[in-house]
Amino acid sequence: MAEHTLGVGLKFRDGEEARRWLLDHLERLEESVADAADIHQTSATLTGDALTQLESDPLAFRKSAVIHFRDLLSEVTDRAASRAEREGLNVKALERLVLSTLGTRPSHTREILEGLAAGFRERIDRLSVEGNAAHEGGQGELDDALGGLDRALEQAVRRWESAPLGIWNRYRRRRKLKRQGLDHVADLPELALGLASAAREQRPSFEQAWGHVVRAGIHLGLARSYAATLDWLVTVLHGVDDLARQAGELAREAAQRRRRLKGDWTGARVPDRHNLLSLELLDEVIDQLELNAAAFLDRSEVKADQLGAAGRQVLESDLRRWIEARLGALPDAGLRDVLAGFRPDADVSGPLVELLAAGQPLMRFNDDLHRLWPEGHPAQYYVIAGATDDSLHDALADACVAVGLPSPLSEVDAAEAEATGHHLELRVLQLVGGLAWLSEAERLLPMMVTHATVMSEADAQLETREGLRAALRDTLESEAIGDVLPDKLRRSLRELDVLRTQALEAPRGSVLPAPSASGAGGNGSRGPKERPSEDSPDEPSTHEMASAPGRSAERLTATAKGAGEGPIPSADIPN
């Protein structure tokens, strides 16, 4: 599978690779967040404040310990979340990357988004578990510490209540505390000192609970940050789903409308009635104008998390408005632009040659045949072109030269162009003159053979000859009319026919026999018999015999001989 580039430097083959990439970066992010100075400072400050209160006013601390615990958790969670958001995945950048690549490889982009989402889910699951565990651990530690504090305070009170009061005792205690450097508490009452001493003994337990809370706060803060990103990713994925569904409907409806446009322009084309409106032309123009999904999605107003949210109709109207705005850049087209697919450097001779070839005069002829006679003159060709603009003037002349036609008489039908308005049209009329029916010899000869066969058939049956001749020859004098193909041409065509038949029937790869071994250049035993000679010009070819339905070669030969002797001229008989 090809790698998919999601922005500069990000190349993912599939969603799994994207997930692994994400997990790798998230681990580093989590380490960074855990070591963040601000989080450490916050946790140290809040912990210090709480523990200071623990020693200075244990009873007040006892009342607000849970609040301290929650404040610390909340503050660390917020700090961790904000830091993860700041140093984590750049959602804005990801959004632009997603939008720019969704139009080029949508399914792959979707796969990568799903891979990223899966990575986030995995990390969120893990962080939530770890965070909850740390939180529960901290909660347990706090409960235990508070229980210990309660017990120590109770003992301190009990000791204070049971100890004998006396000035001497209080003096000695104050002196002892002063010697220890605790002047600020030396003047406190005995009970306060006892409580403070009892609370101080519980400090390690509270510190442990606070440590759990900090860890829980970091995990939960990261999870919260990841959850926000995952939420965005899921929203994008749902938007992509909606967009894909709406776009599919849109594409189907647009295709139907396009097919209905101008009837069957996408159907079978008639070569000489060429509608230039084709899918190829449309696609060429679309590619040049870069009217694609990537460009459509890469607009600044598109938000990744709002894809498909507005509904199909809004999508359609947005898309249509965008296309129409882009089409405004399409220059006023001329025939050349259209034939060239709106590419300025494209050659249009090819399509014009095709048009000239498809627009040859509507007869199958050979204007070279007249050169068989000394008096023959070449056929006269004319190419007359009318166009709605003159952009093809030179190209048409080049195409005529390429085909072998004379320079065209090309004019711009300005009135027609004005009348038709948005209609571009090139009309090329080819006229050839100076031909005779013999120019169509190859086309006419098979029909002439059939004609001769039909005319001679009645002779063989000796029943309806007169009637048939009279019915098909509607004038008596037509029987004496000469043939439209000269004998010279018929002989040449017969020979060509025989050679073609032999070439078709010859085994592939066979080596031509030496002339001395097989006679006059024939192919096998049939060659000499089938090849017509100047001595026997009336011998029928195999093709002609085969083309006479229901008749054997012998019968046709007999008919031909009989016809040669009878009143039907030999020119009417298949030779």
Place this chain on the structure above:
Amino acid sequence: MRQPFIIVGAGTDVSTRVILPACQRIREMHGSWPNHVYALIADGDEQTRTRYTQAKLPADRAAFVPLSLVQVREALAWRRDEFRDAWRDDWQQLLVQGPDNGACMVPAIGRMMMKAARPAIIQHLRAFERRLDAQGGKAPEIYVVWSPVSGTSRGSVVDLPRYLRAIFPESPIHAVVVHPVGVEELDPAVARIFQANFIEALRLIDHYSNTVSYETWVDDQAGWQRFEGRLVDTVFSFDEQYGNTRFRHLAETQRTLPGRLEALTSRVADFLAGVAGGDPLYERMRARFADAEMHRADRRLAGHRTYLFGVHEARASLDMKAFKQALIERVMERIGGRLAEAKRPEATDAHAQSVTLFGDTLGRAELAGDMTQE
């Protein structure tokens, strides 16, 4: 006054596929029927008469002459001498018992119907002549359309140009010859007759393209009269198989027009409408045609006049309005199709299959079942 034109033809295919469509296009080109164009249609088929009526052409400019065996019977009774070159006594049964439905594959019957309709044809031609005289115009160019593969059109090859020449002796008569189309797909017996008919018609056209002496019956009082002249001046050939075989450098030298007879006759109708309707492209073509006709048509090659012309108009067009609309739809189709690729694959829709509620994984079906039970 503009150069007048007369378009003439007989037979169902010629009438319904060529002349009537050409007339309708000419009228569309001008908005109304132009003064310089005349048409004459002759056929025995009811379908042709219906199509002619539906076309609502001006009857004094585009006339229709019905043909029928009834006319032949009456004409034989009254003017048997006129039929002396076309009638055989052994056709009596065919004439009496033959179906009079306009379909005839026998050119002899077609020719007799044309001869029987001679008075009507001459009458219409004389009416055209009188109008043209009144307009003081030039001799009309006459285009006779033949698809000479079966009865009526094939039967008109001999007499129709004689009638035209009798009324318009100075007019150039251009034959428009449509070749047989799709004979290889026809019943072999029919195909043979069609091809034989076509070649026979070509022989006649080729013969009458020379200056020959011929007899014709134009007027009942004058009876048979002998003329000398040329009945066909030039021929425009139209065939579905086309192409110059000399153009070997082209990838495909022999081409077949798709669409068979309908497409081919549509091209003929385009040609006639373009020429008679005054299409600028065909106006220029006519100028070149006149040049070629003057210098080439009377030359001879192996004893035959080189009077055969081939013509074809190819078009390449684009409606810009439709193009822009198609462009918009195509862009929407492409962008929509591309974005639709982002649809979630059903097989890997793991998250759609199960949901997690407070740590308990529930399948969709399970959840739906619970809700149903509730």
